[in-house]
Amino acid sequence: MENLFVIIAAVVGIFIGSLLVWLFLKKNIEKRANQLLIDAKNEAEVIRKEKILQAKEKFLQLKEEHEKAIIEREKKTVEAENRIRQKESSLSQKLEEVKRNEREVEGSKKTLSSQLELLDKKKEELEKAHRKQVEQLEVISGLTAEQAKSQLVEALKAEAKTEAMASIKDIVDEAKLTASKEAKRIVVQSIQRVATEVAIENSVSVFNIENDELKGRIIGREGRNIRAIEAATGVEIIVDDTPEAIILSCFDPVRREVARLALHQLVSDGRIHPARIEEVVSKVHRQLEEEIIDTGKKTCIDLGIHGLHPELLRMVGRMKYRSSYGQNLLQHSREVANLCAIMASELGLNVKIAKRAGLLHDIGKVPDDEPELPHAILGMKLAEKYGEKPEVCNAIGAHHDEVEMTSIISPIIQVCDAISGARPGARREVVESYIQRLKDLETMGMAFPGVQKTYAIQAGRELRVIVESEKVSDQEADTISFQLAQKIQTEMTYPGQVKVTVIREKRAVNYAK
Numbered sequence: 001m002e003n004l005f006v007i008i009a010a011v012v013g014i015f016i017g018s019l020l021v022w023l024f025l026k027k028n029i030e031k032r033a034n035q036l037l038i039d040a041k042n043e044a045e046v047i048r049k050e051k052i053l054q055a056k057e058k059f060l061q062l063k064e065e066h067e068k069a070i071i072e073r074e075k076k077t078v079e080a081e082n083r084i085r086q087k088e089s090s091l092s093q094k095l096e097e098v099k100r101n102e103r104e105v106e107g108s109k110k111t112l113s114s115q116l117e118l119l120d121k122k123k124e125e126l127e128k129a130h131r132k133q134v135e136q137l138e139v140i141s142g143l144t145a146e147q148a149k150s151q152l153v154e155a156l157k158a159e160a161k162t163e164a165m166a167s168i169k170d171i172v173d174e175a176k177l178t179a180s181k182e183a184k185r186i187v188v189q190s191i192q193r194v195a196t197e198v199a200i201e202n203s204v205s206v207f208n209i210e211n212d213e214l215k216g217r218i219i220g221r222e223g224r225n226i227r228a229i230e231a232a233t234g235v236e237i238i239v240d241d242t243p244e245a246i247i248l249s250c251f252d253p254v255r256r257e258v259a260r261l262a263l264h265q266l267v268s269d270g271r272i273h274p275a276r277i278e279e280v281v282s283k284v285h286r287q288l289e290e291e292i293i294d295t296g297k298k299t300c301i302d303l304g305i306h307g308l309h310p311e312l313l314r315m316v317g318r319m320k321y322r323s324s325y326g327q328n329l330l331q332h333s334r335e336v337a338n339l340c341a342i343m344a345s346e347l348g349l350n351v352k353i354a355k356r357a358g359l360l361h362d363i364g365k366v367p368d369d370e371p372e373l374p375h376a377i378l379g380m381k382l383a384e385k386y387g388e389k390p391e392v393c394n395a396i397g398a399h400h401d402e403v404e405m406t407s408i409i410s411p412i413i414q415v416c417d418a419i420s421g422a423r424p425g426a427r428r429e430v431v432e433s434y435i436q437r438l439k440d441l442e443t444m445g446m447a448f449p450g451v452q453k454t455y456a457i458q459a460g461r462e463l464r465v466i467v468e469s470e471k472v473s474d475q476e477a478d479t480i481s482f483q484l485a486q487k488i489q490t491e492m493t494y495p496g497q498v499k500v501t502v503i504r505e506k507r508a509v510n511y512a513k
Contacts (some may be wrong), residue, residue, distance in 0.1 A: 165475055165479050165482070206245050209245065215239055215246065218239070218272060220272065220273070225274065229277055232277055233259040235249065235255050248260055254292075258281065258284050258285050262277070262280050262284045265280050266280055292318055292321075293314055293317055295316070296313035296316035296317030299316055299317070299334065299359070300313065304352075305359060312360065312383075316363070319365075322365060327420075329362055329366070332362070336361060337356075338355070338358075340354040341354055343412050343416065344412060347408075347412075350409070353392060353409055354409050357396060361396050361399050363379045364377070364380075364382065365379075374400065376397050377403070380394070383396050390406075394406045396413075399414045399417050434459075437460055437494060438456040438460050440492060441492070442456050442463070444484065445465045445484060448480050450467045450468050450472035450480075451466070451467050451468075451480070452468050460494065463500050465480065465484065465502045467502060467503070478502075481500050481502040
């Protein structure tokens, strides 16, 4: 029981102590809270005063800036007003000057009008005096003014024409002395540097056989073998009395070569019958096509020409089996290409383009089909189709003057083509056309007034014209020579050049008896 009281007393004592502690702590907390509140109020008051001071400073700063802006604006306004005043003053001065000038112009107008009136009067007086003089001259000469004018014009025309022809002759002679010498040097040097073949080809192929017994085997029973060969190749085979030879005739040289090679293989093999003939002809045709392409490639490699279209390569190869007036077309084209390269190098032009155009200038002669076009135009279209450069295409189309020349390479191609075709031994010429050309030259010379006789000499390379001395003067002889050369150049086709010589002589003959 005593322990219980002790415990209760202890608990009560602890409670009372805790209560006293709590009361003490509460009092301290309240005191601290009041202190903190007072401190916070004081700090807030300090902050408020600082903000008020900052606001006043900001206001003063903005006010000062605003006053500065107003002062600057007023200054600009004053300057603008000053400029406007200056402009107004200058405009007023200019206006005064304009008015003064207008007054001066009005005064000068009046002066000019009076002067013009005076000039008109003087002009009328001069015209009257001129008319009186013309009438007096008409009475004295017995001619009207128009008639005298026409006679004077005709006399001046004749005199001017004579002087012009003499001047033209002097200019042409001077140009020939300077330009012809250099041109001849380049042409001669180009010809000397190119090796050419003088021999010309035949237009038919001759197939040689060992003996005449093979002729019968080639003909076959009732001619079936020869008919099969002609049907397969498109070539006419002529078997006549010529010993140990058969003639192959065809306008297409490629077909003629196929027939020749096929006959060679058939004779070597010994088996000659229609089925074997068709097989051999087909095989030879394929081999020849491959050989044509190889020939085109080899030609381009030899000449240093690269990048040709495969179809153009094939056409170059086909030139090997085509001839023009007996001259092999491939050899002619190679020769023209080399001549063009030499001339281009002498003149400082592009050698590769000149050589390329020289090789391709006659590709229009070997197309797969044959449209109704000149070979130069057709060759130009083929070159354009297969991507050749414009100057190459123009040189191909213009080498016979069928299109206008637009490149400096074009006349070089034309000259080199003429050199290759006109050199001795290069081409055969049909007798009838040769004789006709000589007759045309003489007839063309006889068409001029005062011509007595004409003679075409040196195989048509010179035309001598004899004129009557009583009807033709020396200056008119020069005119006839010039005009006849121009007419031959524009109206005729001929190899090389034609020299025109006009001869005028005066003979005085008397007899002493």
